[in-house]
Structure formats: structure tokens, C-alpha cells
Amino acid sequence: MNADLLSERLKDRGYRLTNQRRAVFDAVAHLEHGTHEEILRQAQIADSTLNLSTVYRNLEVLEEIGLVRHAHLGHGSPTYHLADHHAHLHLVCSKCKEVLEVSVDAADGLVAALHADHGFAVDIDHFAIQGLCKKCQN
Amino acid sequence: MNADLLSERLKDRGYRLTNQRRAVFDAVAHLEHGTHEEILRQAQIADSTLNLSTVYRNLEVLEEIGLVRHAHLGHGSPTYHLADHHAHLHLVCSKCKEVLEVSVDAADGLVAALHADHGFAVDIDHFAIQGLCKKCQN
């Protein structure tokens, strides 16, 4: 399960398992798409003295060992999610800022075309797709 | 031509045409994908006293009146380009940071699918597409 994976991966790379790391990891898992600040607040439920700089440092470590990844959903801060979190596209409305999650299947053609024509292996959910939602087009 | 369009659009919305605005607009046109800092440096060739905060304020105005748009090519600052600049997809390699420009045609299927299934009008070139380039996959 997750906790063991966390412990294992950390040890493999010479990192230690601390309560703060576990709290940050759990917060990422719980929030699905959290910013640094949101992850801090969530993780502080488990450890109220947790510091923002620890969140920054741990997200870096968790990303390095491949358990966590980040994506850019809007114009602001990146959001963090578990690496095994099933991928989906994020459609962000430029006007009302609503975020729609849709299946990555829609992008299969694009992914295949870019691979065939340019040898490029797309990480399709890293950036959101900007546009106008149905409501805001009127 | 561009200069007239700039003047017209500004006046239509009650804005004034200043040398600084023209310098910023020209810098955006010249750079194609410039950050605030890059636009400042380019615009200062025409007006050496131009201030960074003026660049921020003018890019906001130029974007509001629809002459300029911004895109997110990497994890850092956004870049600005003319609104009529022909769209192309940016493929950014996560590893070597190389940026490939490819035709938007590759995304036609995705754009059509998102419109048909979700009524979403995609602005496909607003965010870069992240992934691994041919070389970095080995």
C-alpha cells in the first residue's frame, strides 16, 4: 500500500521517513490537486507545527523519487498529485475559471500524431487546456 | 497596419496611445514569445527610460483590448505574443527544456472532440504540451 511504498522509495534513495513527509504525502493523496498552501493546510491537520518550507522541500523530494507529480491547471501556482493518480485532461475556462476533468482518450489522436511525426512522448495532463466553457461562449 | 490598429483599439476603449505603449507593443511583435523582462529589454531600445511596471500595466491593457495574448511555455513566467500571431503548438521537453513548434493541425481531433462532447472551445496554444523529446527518451 501507499505508506509502504513511501517508506521503501525513500529508503532506496537514502531519504528518511519522517512524520512531516508522511503528512505531506497523505495531504497530496487526499487533495488530488493541491497547491503548496493547500497541502500545508491539509497536512497541518495531522501535524499542526508543520512549516511551509518543509512542504516545499518535501514536495521536491517526493517528486524526485517519483511518487508525486505536479501539473499547471491555471495561471497561478502548480498543483501536486500522486504519480499513480489516473490521468485526465483539465479544461480550464478562461472566463469563469471553472475546471472540467475529462478523459485523456480525447487526446489519443494528438498523442499518436506527435509521436509519429516528431517522436515526442506527450505527458498530456501536465498542463491544463485553456478555452471557453459552454456557458461562457454566449 | 499594426500601428493604426493599436491606436484605434486603444481609443475605442478610452485608452491613450503613448510612446511606451507603442514600444511595448512593438517589442511583443518583435520577440514573438517574450517574457516581461525580455519585453522590457527590447522596448528599452526604443525608450530607454521605460519601467518594468509600465510593461506589466501595458501588457494587461494590450491583452484586454485583444491585441496581445499570453501563453505558458514552461514552468516559469508566461510569454506574450500578438493575438493574430498564427497559432502553433509548443512541445516542451521536461528533460532538456527544448521547445518544438508544430502545427496546430495535429490537435484538430482533440479540439473537435472536446467541442462535440463538452461544448468546450479550446484555445489549444495557450499552454505548452509537456513531454519527452526524441533524444531524451533514451
Added chain:
DNA sequence: GTCTATGCAAAGTTTTTGCACCTGG
């Protein structure tokens, strides 16, 4: 016991804001 990780505070960056002066129309 050793060496990494943490909390705190300070320093860096980047972007925004307030204000007196300047300038386009």
C-alpha cells in the same frame, strides 16, 4: 552517534500598488 530533516527567520524573486508628476487629446 551520525547525518538528514525541520522550524524559524532572513533573504531572494517576482509582481503589484500608491503617489506625485507628466502628457495625450
Added chain:
DNA sequence: CCAGGTGCAAAAACTTTGCATAGAC
């Protein structure tokens, strides 16, 4: 002349870093 625009400086927001101490192993 007058409202909007600019430069400058200060503030705000966001992120990173240094250092003494705590804690994992």
C-alpha cells in the same frame, strides 16, 4: 485643462536558503 499614464519606490506575494536543533536509523 483634465483624465489617464508613467516612473519611482515601497509593499505584497511567493519561494528559497542558512543555521541551530531535533530526530531517524
